[in-house]
Amino acid sequence: MRNYRHILLTFFPVYSVIVGLFLSGIMMLFLGENPLVVYRDILLFAFRDIYNIADIFAKAVPLIFTGLAFGFAYRASLFNIGAQGQFYMGCLASVSCSLYLSFLPKPLLLSICLLSSLVLGGSWGSLIGYAKARFNANEFLLSLMSTYVAIAVMNFLIRGPLIESKGEYPQTDVIAQSAWIPQLISHTRLHIGLVLALLIAAMAYFILWKTTLGFKIRAVGMNRNAARFAGIDEKKIFITVFFISGAFAGLAGFTEVNGIQHMLVQGFNPLIGTEGIGIAILGNAHPFGIVLSALLFGALKVGGALAVQVSNISSSFLGIMEGFVMLSVIISYFIRQRIMIALEKKRLQEESKVENQ
Amino acid sequence: MVIYMLSDDKDIIVELSGITKYFPGVLALDKVDLNVRKGEVLALLGENGAGKSTLMRILYGMYRADEGKIKINGKVVNIESPKDAMQLGIGMIHQHFTLVPVHSVVENIVLGTITDQQRSFSIGETAKEIENLGETYGLKVDPRATVNQLPVEMQQRVEILKALYRGAKVLIMDEPTAVLTPQSTEMLFNFIRDFRRAGNSVIFISHKLNEVLEIADRIVVLRSGRVVGEMPREKATEQELARMMVGHELSGIKLKAENNVTLGKKEPVLRIENLKVKGSLGHWAVDSLQLEIYAGEIHGIAGVSGNGQDELAEALYGLRLVSEGSIFLKDLSLLNEQTRNIIDQGVGYIPADRHKEGLVLDMSVEENLVLKGFDVSPFSRKGILQENSIRRYATEVIESYAIKTPTPDTHVRYLSGGNQQKIVIAREIAVAKFLLIAVQPTRGLDIASTEYVHQSLLRARDEGKGVLLISTELSEILSLSDRISVIYRGRVLKTIDRRDVNIDEIGLLMMGVTTQQ
Numbered sequence: 001m002r003n004y005r006h007i008l009l010t011f012f013p014v015y016s017v018i019v020g021l022f023l024s025g026i027m028m029l030f031l032g033e034n035p036l037v038v039y040r041d042i043l044l045f046a047f048r049d050i051y052n053i054a055d056i057f058a059k060a061v062p063l064i065f066t067g068l069a070f071g072f073a074y075r076a077s078l079f080n081i082g083a084q085g086q087f088y089m090g091c092l093a094s095v096s097c098s099l100y101l102s103f104l105p106k107p108l109l110l111s112i113c114l115l116s117s118l119v120l121g122g123s124w125g126s127l128i129g130y131a132k133a134r135f136n137a138n139e140f141l142l143s144l145m146s147t148y149v150a151i152a153v154m155n156f157l158i159r160g161p162l163i164e165s166k167g168e169y170p171q172t173d174v175i176a177q178s179a180w181i182p183q184l185i186s187h188t189r190l191h192i193g194l195v196l197a198l199l200i201a202a203m204a205y206f207i208l209w210k211t212t213l214g215f216k217i218r219a220v221g222m223n224r225n226a227a228r229f230a231g232i233d234e235k236k237i238f239i240t241v242f243f244i245s246g247a248f249a250g251l252a253g254f255t256e257v258n259g260i261q262h263m264l265v266q267g268f269n270p271l272i273g274t275e276g277i278g279i280a281i282l283g284n285a286h287p288f289g290i291v292l293s294a295l296l297f298g299a300l301k302v303g304g305a306l307a308v309q310v311s312n313i314s315s316s317f318l319g320i321m322e323g324f325v326m327l328s329v330i331i332s333y334f335i336r337q338r339i340m341i342a343l344e345k346k347r348l349q350e351e352s353k354v355e356n357q
Numbered sequence: 358m359v360i361y362m363l364s365d366d367k368d369i370i371v372e373l374s375g376i377t378k379y380f381p382g383v384l385a386l387d388k389v390d391l392n393v394r395k396g397e398v399l400a401l402l403g404e405n406g407a408g409k410s411t412l413m414r415i416l417y418g419m420y421r422a423d424e425g426k427i428k429i430n431g432k433v434v435n436i437e438s439p440k441d442a443m444q445l446g447i448g449m450i451h452q453h454f455t456l457v458p459v460h461s462v463v464e465n466i467v468l469g470t471i472t473d474q475q476r477s478f479s480i481g482e483t484a485k486e487i488e489n490l491g492e493t494y495g496l497k498v499d500p501r502a503t504v505n506q507l508p509v510e511m512q513q514r515v516e517i518l519k520a521l522y523r524g525a526k527v528l529i530m531d532e533p534t535a536v537l538t539p540q541s542t543e544m545l546f547n548f549i550r551d552f553r554r555a556g557n558s559v560i561f562i563s564h565k566l567n568e569v570l571e572i573a574d575r576i577v578v579l580r581s582g583r584v585v586g587e588m589p590r591e592k593a594t595e596q597e598l599a600r601m602m603v604g605h606e607l608s609g610i611k612l613k614a615e616n617n618v619t620l621g622k623k624e625p626v627l628r629i630e631n632l633k634v635k636g637s638l639g640h641w642a643v644d645s646l647q648l649e650i651y652a653g654e655i656h657g658i659a660g661v662s663g664n665g666q667d668e669l670a671e672a673l674y675g676l677r678l679v680s681e682g683s684i685f686l687k688d689l690s691l692l693n694e695q696t697r698n699i700i701d702q703g704v705g706y707i708p709a710d711r712h713k714e715g716l717v718l719d720m721s722v723e724e725n726l727v728l729k730g731f732d733v734s735p736f737s738r739k740g741i742l743q744e745n746s747i748r749r750y751a752t753e754v755i756e757s758y759a760i761k762t763p764t765p766d767t768h769v770r771y772l773s774g775g776n777q778q779k780i781v782i783a784r785e786i787a788v789a790k791f792l793l794i795a796v797q798p799t800r801g802l803d804i805a806s807t808e809y810v811h812q813s814l815l816r817a818r819d820e821g822k823g824v825l826l827i828s829t830e831l832s833e834i835l836s837l838s839d840r841i842s843v844i845y846r847g848r849v850l851k852t853i854d855r856r857d858v859n860i861d862e863i864g865l866l867m868m869g870v871t872t873q874q
Binding site: 210211227229231 | 695717724732740
């Protein structure tokens with residue numbers, strides 16, 4: 001019985017996706033559209049041809065990274081709301097290396113871009129961890145605010161030192177071909193970054209459950225006090241976790257700049273951090289769950305984008321739909337928490353009844 | 358039972374009769390009768406868990422009694438919340454203050470008193486009112502100061518003013534002197550005398566006999582939820598009060614095992630000298646404490662809770678900063694070392710709260726068993742957990758300690774309290790090569806599990822480890838310890854060999870009375 005309940009709760013976020021789709025379906029009715037038809041179109045378009053299917057995976061790649069960024073920190077009971085900023089830092093590092101080191105051979109250049117985005121994203125994140133360890137600052141607020149700082153830094157660089165040679169728009173030049181991540185399937189947008197994302201997800205899993213570092217992270221995450229009594233230095237964990245978390249988000253910058261856009265545009269992919277939060281919650285903060293939910297969001301994006309072109313629904317409705325799904329996923333997290341507490345209370349009450357008999 | 362009947366009933370302001378309160382598993386109060394008269398200071402004495410605070414919380418509307426009646430000025434009343442209690446003129450000063458730290462004194466005092474009908478409100482006028490109130494009772498405090506900038510004794514004044522502002526005629530004070538220096542205690546007592554002189558009443562909860570004898574008009578002693586004695590101050594003696602509190606049953610307690618023979622060698626495993634540690638309220642929780650633990654002894658620390666036991670244990674384990682003094686494990690200083698290093702030196706620690714401090718409930722049995730050893734060989738190599746070694750070790754321990762769990766990877770949350778504690782004990786005894794610190798190791802356990810814990814501590818002792826047993830259960834201390842130190846206000850008042858123990862003396866020492874007559 002307990003296991004049965006446990007499994008039901010594990011898939012709780014999945015129900016919330018259905019609720020979100022249902023709610024946006026009601027909205028569509030008000031707009032005079034048949035939601036069933038729209039959803040059918042989304043599904044059909046998403047899987048229409050190899051290009052679209054590949055695009056689902058391509059869209060999922062950065063979401064896997066930002067999902068991992070939130071999920072990994074969450075395992076230590078830390079809230080990294082700032083994946084967006086760490087992503088921008090990764091973008092900046094990667095695009096700068098691509099622009100200035102384009103003379104290097106491709107494998108070396110790509111490795112440098114990868115490393116630089118990882119290090120800059122991670123360092124940006126570890127500042128939050130440091131502030132928490134040193135000053136007991138609230139990491140939720142700090143990470144949230146750090147995104148705005150990152151945006152300001154990016155705007156300054158893109159309008160200044162990194163601006164395109166024409167100097168017209170706030171964007172960089174297109175990076176040299178030697179800095180492009182090779183395609184995985186030719187004539188699609190899917191690139192080798194997918195392999196990197198899957199490897200990183202597997203690595204996150206390995207760190208969390210197979211290493212002593214992961215042991216410490218989980219112990220701090222589940223009972224900070226007991227971890228302290230066991231001699232685990234929580235402050236080091238704060239900094240380390242935020243570095244790793246930020247590095248994951250930074251890597252999304254590398255794959256987006258070098259794999260998809262091949263340049264950096266101001267205000268680019270502005271929702272990727274928020275989407276990562278929803279994806280991490282939907283995936284139960286488990287690396288494999290995060291991969292699957294990132295794919296689901298990828299499919300919604302690809303199918304939705306094409307579906308709005310054939311129906312009368314405006315393209316902004318796609319955002320509304322995504323918002324509904326995201327909102328209900330996040331709300332489901334709190335509802336699930338309440339149910340868990342209620343169940344736990346009931347269990348304790350039953351136990352004390354048995355003990356008193 | 359010693360009851361001195363007091364005849365005049367006309368001045369009774371609060372009358373509690375037949376109050377019974379049941380908490381899951383315990384009868385906290387059993388048909389308690391208590392009267393408070395106008396213009397008297399009534400002291401409520403009793404050990405931890407005697408029911409003093411529970412009784413007062415019922416009077417203050419924080420708990421509801423399962424049975425019994427409360428009369429105020431002769432009328433039966435129904436007190437459902439502190440608000441009701443305040444309207445009836447009852448105020449309570451809690452041990453842990455209930456102030457908003459970032460608000461000013463005035464704001465704290467008026468909080469909750471402004472009604473919706475009241476359209477306007479002047480901070481300035483209220484501040485004057487509070488100043489006047491403070492002057493009447495010698496409780497001067499700047500009404501515009503922010504609470505978190507005030508020292509502890511000032512915050513207590515604000516609490517008192519808060520109750521007075523609400524028109525309290527009966528003031529309940531729950532161990533008000535616990536955090537005060539002797540000087541501030543004297544000032545508090547002056548206030549209590551003034552307050553009483555004005556025809557009001559005070560219910561004073563305390564563990565400290567000398568204070569009770571100084572301030573109280575009448576003393577009521579509670580033990581295990583019952584009133585076991587009542588007497589006017591003139592007739593009270595320290596000895597008699599201590600005996601009433603502790604009870605006669607304890608003198609029958611025998612040691613569970615003979616005193617350890619190796620004790621003759623007197624080889625100290627832990628030496629604490631002149632230790633000073635600050636408590637979370639900024640007072641000296643541990644104050645120039647001296648203590649020596651020998652290898653192969655169980656050294657019991659007896660004392661009423663809140664006399665520095667928690668702070669001492671935490672300081673020994675690197676979890677709280679030591680301000681002065683020295684701690685030596687054999688020849689090695691543990692002073693302000695990192696917990697990790699202290700563990701590596703062979704010091705185990707059974708914390709008071711296994712759920713909060715001892716276990717990670719959402720980790721598995723095997724993970725909890727290696728919570729302090731996961732990062733050393735054979736449980737890990739080069740930062741990678743060695744799952745097979747961990748599993749093998751856990752299986753062994755589960756068998757030898759008879760831990761009832763479906764599998765080694767079951768979450769600890771799903772185990773019973775006794776089995777959870779077995780995990781803590783097994784882990785800490787493995788860690789404790791030289792010293793085992795046990796803080797309230799049997800709290801909340803059933804009889805069989807308690808016995809198991811006791812036997813484990815005795816076994817650790819027989820293996821030549823020093824065991825520091827900190828417990829507020831005097832019976833536990835008496836049945837296990839080879840030597841007993843009594844702690845009071847952060848100092849060890851006396852260390853006594855178990856064979857020479859006199860229960861009355863221990864009882865008196867726990868209440869801070871050192872002179873044996």
